[in-house]
Amino acid sequence: MSPALSEFRQGLLDELPLQIGIIPFGLVYGILGIESGMSLVQTCLLSVILFGGASQIVFTQLITAATPAGVIIASVSAINLRHLLYGLSMATYLRHLPFGWRAVLAYLLTDEAYAMSVRRFRTAPGSDVMHYHLLGTGLLLFSVWQLSTIAGALLGTAVPEFLQLGFAVPLSFLAILAPVVRKRAEIAAALGAGITAIVLHDMAWNLWLICAALAGISAGMLTARINRNEAS
Amino acid sequence: MSIWLIMIVCGGLTFLSRFLPLTGLLPRKLPPWFEQAMGLVPIAVLTPIITHAIFITSAGGFSIADNHRLPAAFVALVTALVSRSVVLTLATGFATLWGLDYLI
Numbered sequence: 001m002s003p004a005l006s007e008f009r010q011g012l013l014d015e016l017p018l019q020i021g022i023i024p025f026g027l028v029y030g031i032l033g034i035e036s037g038m039s040l041v042q043t044c045l046l047s048v049i050l051f052g053g054a055s056q057i058v059f060t061q062l063i064t065a066a067t068p069a070g071v072i073i074a075s076v077s078a079i080n081l082r083h084l085l086y087g088l089s090m091a092t093y094l095r096h097l098p099f100g101w102r103a104v105l106a107y108l109l110t111d112e113a114y115a116m117s118v119r120r121f122r123t124a125p126g127s128d129v130m131h132y133h134l135l136g137t138g139l140l141l142f143s144v145w146q147l148s149t150i151a152g153a154l155l156g157t158a159v160p161e162f163l164q165l166g167f168a169v170p171l172s173f174l175a176i177l178a179p180v181v182r183k184r185a186e187i188a189a190a191l192g193a194g195i196t197a198i199v200l201h202d203m204a205w206n207l208w209l210i211c212a213a214l215a216g217i218s219a220g221m222l223t224a225r226i227n228r229n230e231a232s
Numbered sequence: 233m234s235i236w237l238i239m240i241v242c243g244g245l246t247f248l249s250r251f252l253p254l255t256g257l258l259p260r261k262l263p264p265w266f267e268q269a270m271g272l273v274p275i276a277v278l279t280p281i282i283t284h285a286i287f288i289t290s291a292g293g294f295s296i297a298d299n300h301r302l303p304a305a306f307v308a309l310v311t312a313l314v315s316r317s318v319v320l321t322l323a324t325g326f327a328t329l330w331g332l333d334y335l336i
Contacts, residue, residue, distance in 0.1 A: 021318035042235060049243035054278060059242065061281070069238050073245065079277045080246040085270050087253025088262065094254055106251035167301060167329055168322060170285040171308050173278045175321035178312035181275060189272045190279040197280030201288045209280055216276030217269050224268060 004129040011136020014116040021175075022112065022141065023148045025053050028168040029060070030152020031159055035166070036060040040153050047149040051142065052110065054176070055079040057169055058209070067206040075209050086114040090134075093121045097131060105131060108138025185224035192219025300336070304329035 001009070026047075033043030038060065050056050055076045062072045086109055094102060117134040124130060159165050181190050193216025200208040252258055262270075286305045289295045296302065308325030315321070 024319060024322055038235065042239070046239055046243075049239050050246055051243075052246055054274070055242070055246065058277075058281065059239075063235065063238075069241075072238055073241050075277075076242040077245040077249070078273060080249050082270055082273050083246070083249040084253055084258075084262075085267065087250055088258070088260070091253050091256075091260070095256060102254045103251060106254050107247060109250045162333070163326075164329065164333075167285065167304070167326065170282040170301075170305060171322050171325040172318055173282050174305065174308050174325075175312045175316075175318040177275060177278055177282070178309055178321075179316045185268075186272065186275055189275045193276040194279040194283040197284045198287050198294065201284060201294065202292060208284070209277070212280035213273070213276040216279060217272045220272040220276065221265070221268060 003127065004132045007127070007129045007132040008136040010120070011117065011133040011138075012140050013136075014120065014133075015113065015137040015140045018112045018116070019140070019144045022053075022144050024168075025172055026145050026148025027152035027155065028165065028172060029053060029056050030149045030154070031156050031165055032057060032060040032152075032169070033149075034153050034156030036064040038063065040156075043153040043156075044146070044150050047146055050076070050080075051107065051145065052080050052083075053145070054173070061169070062206055062209070065206055071205050071207060071210065075206075075213075078210070078213060083109060086111075086118075089118060090114070090121070094131060094134075101131060105134050105138065108134065108142060110138070110141055113137040113141050183224075184227055185220040188223035189216040189220030192216045298336075300329050300332040303332065 029047070030043060033046065033056075034040065038046070046056055046059060050059070058079060059072065059076050062075060087106065090105075090109065094105060097105070113134060116137045120133045121130055124133075177190070181187055193212045196215040197208055197212035200211050202208075203211065282305070286301045287294055287296070287299070289299075304325050307328045308321045311317075311324040312321045
């Protein structure tokens with residue numbers, strides 16, 4: 001097996017266990033997409049156009065209510081801003097690649113692909129086929145995400161309402177967040193944002209989400225600053 | 233604005249946030265405060281969606297009494313902390329919600 005192919009294969013293998021969490025998330029998104037009034041084609045294509053689970057679910061939540069386009073775009077893009085950080089930490093390893101490669105790998109750079117590939121990049125000795133690992137993790141995630149989205153969207157309206165499947169949104173976000181909120185600043189951000197969302201829930205144009213996010217970030221940064229001052 | 237246009241603009245901005253760091257157009261190091269703020273973004277955006285989905289009814293009111301989503305979310309939170317598993321969190325959360333709906 002060529003070194004590139006074996007690196008690609010390694011990426012697939014590393015990413016495989018994570019799919020257990022991806023499949024239900026994709027199904028939930030697909031179902032919510034249809035429930036929100038998006039068509040089958042729109043629901044499935046959003047998975048291709050955005051390719052970001054949390055932001056796609058937020059999209060379905062905001063598109064149902066009469067939310068102005070600007071608020072939807074700002075909310076969705078804010079969630080995906082974190083990719084800037086992934087890109088920056090990957091840039092050292094990928095910057096030398098041709099434009100096409102960088103564009104494809106950037107498109108495939110999701111939380112889960114980043115998590116597995118950055119580990120490989122850091123531990124593996126600097127080889128010139130390293131990027132095939134990210135191609136492997138990214139493509140596997142992409143395929144599984146698209147298939148589970150389609151399955152969810154097809155299931156869509158067949159799911160009876162009393163099951164309250166929309167509750168899967170807070171549950172899956174809880175599963176993602178609970179294990180990573182550790183530092184005082186992170187706890188402050190979660191409390192600040194969570195409480196603001198309840199207080200401002202009937203704000204016009206669904207602005208509660210953006211206001212809560214800003215409140216959370218401010219609370220977190222303030223707490224970090226106070227902690228630093230106490231430490232020094 | 234049509235839904236397609238919103239989808240495409242969101243997709244374009246998301247791709248830019250993934251691609252720009254690989255172009256060399258951004259400085260290699262962003263200001264520390266910016267990195268710190270970015271690190272808090274997922275928490276600051278996802279937590280409001282969680283609390284909103286738990287406490288606000290579909291009619292738009294605040295609800296604590298007889299709100300079965302509250303105990304269900306608590307069970308799910310404990311599961312998430314202990315197991316770190318999306319599947320188990322979904323399973324215990326929904327089991328609690330459906331169980332309470334059935335019993336009460």
